[in-house]
Each structure stands twice: as C-alpha cells, then as structure tokens.
C-alpha cells in the first residue's frame with residue numbers, strides 16, 4: 001500500500017546525530033502503509049534535543065524516536081516519564097499527548113524479545129560488554145528474566161561500577177537475587193568471565209559500520225567457547241566482526257537487527273495503539289540493509 005499525504009497526515013520523527021543510515025524511517029513508513037494509517041516518519045539530524053522537543057510540541061508531531069547521542073539528555077525536555085525510563089535514565093520513544101510529551105524506553109523489551117527467540121536465559125551466566133544506555137536497558141530487562149550471575153565490563157571501569165551499583169536494587173527483580181560484578185576491560189577476569197559464561201552481549205559501538213570503531217571487536221577469539229551465544233546489538237553490518245569471530249569459534253551468533261525491529265514495533269504500538277506488522281518491518285529493514293552492502 002502507498003502512503004498518501006494530506007493535511008490530515010500525522011507526522012512522526014526520529015531525532016539523533018547522525019541519522020543518515022538509520023533503518024527506522026523505512027521500517028516505520030512500511031508499517032504505516034501496511035496498517036493503512038495516514039502517517040509519515042521522517043529522520044532529523046539535530047544537535048539540540050531540547051529545541052527538537054519544542055518543535056514536537058509546536059508543530060504537533062505525534063510521536064518520536066530518539067537515538068544516539070540524545071537518549072539521556074531528552075529526559076529533561078519531557079513532561080512525563082514512565083517507570084522503565086526512571087530506572088534506565090534514557091528514552092527512545094516520545095508520545096505527544098495534547099502537547100504534553102511522555103517518554104518511554106523500548107530497547108530492553110526489544111533486546112530480550114529477540115534473545116528469548118534464540119535461547120532461554122533463566123539462570124544463565126551472562127557477560128555484558130559496555131556500560132552505556134543500551135547496556136543499562138538490556139541489563140535491567142535481563143534481571144527481570146531470573147538470570148544468573150551478570151558481569152559487566154567496560155573500557156571505562158568507573159561506568160561499569162556505577163552501572164552495577166545502580167542495578168543492585170533491581171537484582172531481585174525476577175524473584176531470584178542475581179549476582180552482579182563490574183569487570184575491568186583488560187584484566188584476566190574478563191577473559192575468564194567470557195570463557196565460562198552462557199551468553200555474551202556486546203553493548204558497545206565496536207564493529208559499527210560508518211563509526212570510527214568499524215571493523216573492531218571487544219574481545220579475543222580464543223576467549224569464546226563453542227556453545228556460548230554471542231549477541232551483538234550492532235546491526236550494521238549484519239555480520240559484525242564479533243559475530244564472524246563467534247561463528248568461527250563454533251559459538252552461536254545473534255545480531256542486532258531483531259532487536260531493532262522489536263524495539264521499533266513496541267514504539268509503533270505505543271504511538272498508534274495497534275499491533276505492529278513485525279514481518280513487514282523485518283523485511284523492510286533487511287531489504288534496506290542489503291541494498292547498502
């Protein structure tokens with residue numbers, strides 16, 4: 001179905017910097033077309049997120065996605081935030097309800113939905129690499145799934161320690177008390193944690209196409225045991241350097257595309273009150289990614 005725009009068309013927006021390679025516009029516009037909604041989704045590269053939120057109010061933009069580097073700063077420009085945002089401290093979805101802006105975060109939900117399609121995580125020993133917004137959202141969502149010990153390693157150790165401290169009060173969220181550890185990036189503890197865990201999640205930007213960290217990976221090949229699941233939140237390229245390394249080591253691999261689609265589907269439902277056409281969103285995102293390769 002083709003979207004036709006007129007004075008009744010609802011506008012949705014993505015705000016970030018950069019946004020040029022985002023798959024969200026193609027995914028959401030396909031979803032609007034498929035569900036027959038008279039809506040359009042456009043990407044805006046913005047430096048000032050407060051000014052962007054003022055524009056959402058003044059222009060009457062119905063909803064927005066917020067991405068790097070504005071997910072934390074945007075919280076101060078909103079009128080209301082939900083409990084999930086209070087815990088994570090970051091927003092990826094905004095809804096404009098009669099001029100009042102509400103913030104939500106669907107990253108953790110999207111990440112865990114994708115993960116649970118691949119493996120069970122109850123009691124699993126998990127190593128998270130990275131301590132930014134995505135690591136925080138994913139860790140919190142995992143704690144609700146009754147996971148086992150959770151080790152968090154980060155280039156800047158202080159950020160990993162701060163994340164562990166702030167997660168401590170949610171460690172019993174799944175009904176069992178998960179052990180939390182902060183690990184240094186270079187120490188032998190990280191190597192041992194990776195060797196002995198069931199699941200490794202890369203929540204850093206290492207390996208992202210178009211970033212200065214393109215082609216890089218956060219760990220050594222001989223740390224990966226056969227049978228472990230390596231989950232890379234990076235979705236472009238679809239086969240990241242880390243995922244290639246994992247497959248070579250006989251490990252299972254999961255890329256970031258399903259998370260991208262599921263967090264987008266959750267945003268779509270928040271904005272429209274409708275179930276998202278997930279299959280359509282998947283095929284639009286895959287097609288756009290393969291057109292780039």
Ligand code: NAP
Nearest residue numbers: 130131132133134135155156159203204205233256259260
């Ligand atoms: P962020 O808050 O900026 O955090 C970036 C993380 O990467 C930090 O832990 C940072 O470590 C680390 N890092 C950056 N450069 C590094 C380097 N050269 N060496 C080692 N570590 C480095 O970003 P975010 O929002 O958490 O996003 C992280 C990743 O998740 C991105 O690749 C993003 O695309 C991906 N993501 C994917 C989805 C999806 O739907 N698939 C959704 C959200 C995020 P320091 O603390 O030491 O700086």
